[in-house]
Amino acid sequence: MEILGVNINFSDNKKLNQQFHSFAQQLSVWYGLGKIPKLASQDTRFTLELQKQKFQSLGLDVKVKVEKPAEHDSAPSSMSYSDNVFVNSSVAGNKRITTTIRNTQREIYNKIADSVICTIMQYPKEGTVPPPDTPLCCPNCGAASTLGKLESGCKYCDTKFLIDELYPKVMYYSIEEAHKSGTEKNQLVKCMIGTALFCLVIGIASQIINGKSVGVLDIVGLLFGGAVFGFVPWLFFKFISTFFKMGKNLRGAGKTASSLRFCHNMRKLDPTFSTEYFRDKSLSLLKLMLYSRDPQELTVCRCDDPFPEKLREIVDTTYFNSGVNKYSIKDGVCDVSLTFYMDSLHYCDGKIRKKSDKIRMSLRKNIKKPTDLGFSIMAVNCPSCGGSFDAAKIKACPYCDSVYPIEKNDWIVTDIKI
Ligand SMILES: [Zn+2]
Ligand SMILES: [Zn+2]
Numbered sequence: 001m002e003i004l005g006v007n008i009n010f011s012d013n014k015k016l017n018q019q020f021h022s023f024a025q026q027l028s029v030w031y032g033l034g035k036i037p038k039l040a041s042q043d044t045r046f047t048l049e050l051q052k053q054k055f056q057s058l059g060l061d062v063k064v065k066v067e068k069p070a071e072h073d074s075a076p077s078s079m080s081y082s083d084n085v086f087v088n089s090s091v092a093g094n095k096r097i098t099t100t101i102r103n104t105q106r107e108i109y110n111k112i113a114d115s116v117i118c119t120i121m122q123y124p125k126e127g128t129v130p131p132p133d134t135p136l137c138c139p140n141c142g143a144a145s146t147l148g149k150l151e152s153g154c155k156y157c158d159t160k161f162l163i164d165e166l167y168p169k170v171m172y173y174s175i176e177e178a179h180k181s182g183t184e185k186n187q188l189v190k191c192m193i194g195t196a197l198f199c200l201v202i203g204i205a206s207q208i209i210n211g212k213s214v215g216v217l218d219i220v221g222l223l224f225g226g227a228v229f230g231f232v233p234w235l236f237f238k239f240i241s242t243f244f245k246m247g248k249n250l251r252g253a254g255k256t257a258s259s260l261r262f263c264h265n266m267r268k269l270d271p272t273f274s275t276e277y278f279r280d281k282s283l284s285l286l287k288l289m290l291y292s293r294d295p296q297e298l299t300v301c302r303c304d305d306p307f308p309e310k311l312r313e314i315v316d317t318t319y320f321n322s323g324v325n326k327y328s329i330k331d332g333v334c335d336v337s338l339t340f341y342m343d344s345l346h347y348c349d350g351k352i353r354k355k356s357d358k359i360r361m362s363l364r365k366n367i368k369k370p371t372d373l374g375f376s377i378m379a380v381n382c383p384s385c386g387g388s389f390d391a392a393k394i395k396a397c398p399y400c401d402s403v404y405p406i407e408k409n410d411w412i413v414t415d416i417k418i
Contacts, residue, residue, distance in 0.1 A: 255323020
């Protein structure tokens with residue numbers, strides 16, 4: 001099913017749900033014992049490693065415990081999008097998350113919250129076989145490799161894998177606090193009161209303009225009619241918010257129309273482009289920038305301005321909403337400016353503070369090539385000499401020295417501000 005360019009697939013997939021619970025468990029083990037999650041893709045591992053290095057450089061010890069939620073343990077739900085080879089499914093579920101942060105002397109942060117973990121799981125489309133040079137890491141030893149090499153035996157640990165054992169991979173994940181019940185009712189009441197008052201003002205104004213008097217019954221009628229109509233904007237709001245996850249309030253809701261317009265126009269140029277893909281991609285780039293100790297060193301970073309100091313304080317961040325400010329498409333190059341509404345933990349002066357941040361980020365991609373869901377910056381092939389290397393931190397090919405044209409294959413960051 002497709003609505004407003006968004007693929008919706010309400011499938012109940014047992015295997016994906018199981019993998020979801022395993023990944024949640026693996027995350028807990030990663031933060032507790034440092035064992036890298038088996039299900040994480042190469043780029044997800046890279047982001048986790050960067051965050052760990054950042055914690056270490058700040059002298060912080062961060063533990064995240066993932067457990068069964070106290071209340072409803074509802075089955076994960078899923079939405080999916082695909083290119084010619086891969087399907088990405090978003091699987092989300094409730095978990096109870098305990099976060100503790102210690103500095104060298106004492107505990108400085110402790111929080112237990114019912115949360116939603118959202119994962120993007122990738123697996124090959126039914127009936128397709130991904131090319132052997134698809135970047136993958138060895139589930140056993142974690143070494144960067146390719147699908148073909150892992151099928152014939154990992155270079156480092158010699159384990160052989162069947163394709164079924166290599167998928168799914170978690171391409172991206174996020175943790176957000178579960179919305180408190182009751183907010184939905186509040187939104188509805190707000191929408192109804194708003195519309196009722198609006199109808200009242202318009203109604204009275206038109207009566208006066210037409211030279212008629214305004215009676216009590218007119219006012220009651222207008223208020224009642226308005227409240228009934230308030231239900232319609234609420235439904236519309238609910239419908240849109242499931243895609244852009246505006247839960248708690250209207251932070252960033254004004255950007256919904258321009259975001260949908262952008263996604264619609266991108267799909268005309270690149271049929272594999274999807275709203276969900278772009279949201280997940282832009283968020284993983286944001287995390288990469290925030291968790292890196294030296295973001296300017298990253299291959300995906302082509303920012304002229306220095307990285308803002310205030311962004312360096314962020315040690316953990318959760319997504320609230322995002323939207324497109326403006327975009328341009330010229331000669332096959334797309335430039336897009338986004339605003340992210342994030343809830344982040346800032347570390348400064350030895351304290352952890354929770355803040356709501358508004359982060360602007362500009363991205364660029366050459367859109368002549370369609371979206372490749374299997375692309376990984378941890379393993380690229382040089383277009384000049386064919387050599388393969390890790391482009392996450394090395395901007396030029398180590399064999400022939402030519403600069404890797406990452407914007408042809410993936411989105412790059414051209415600006416970031418807070
Ligand atoms: Zn291995
Ligand atoms: Zn080369």
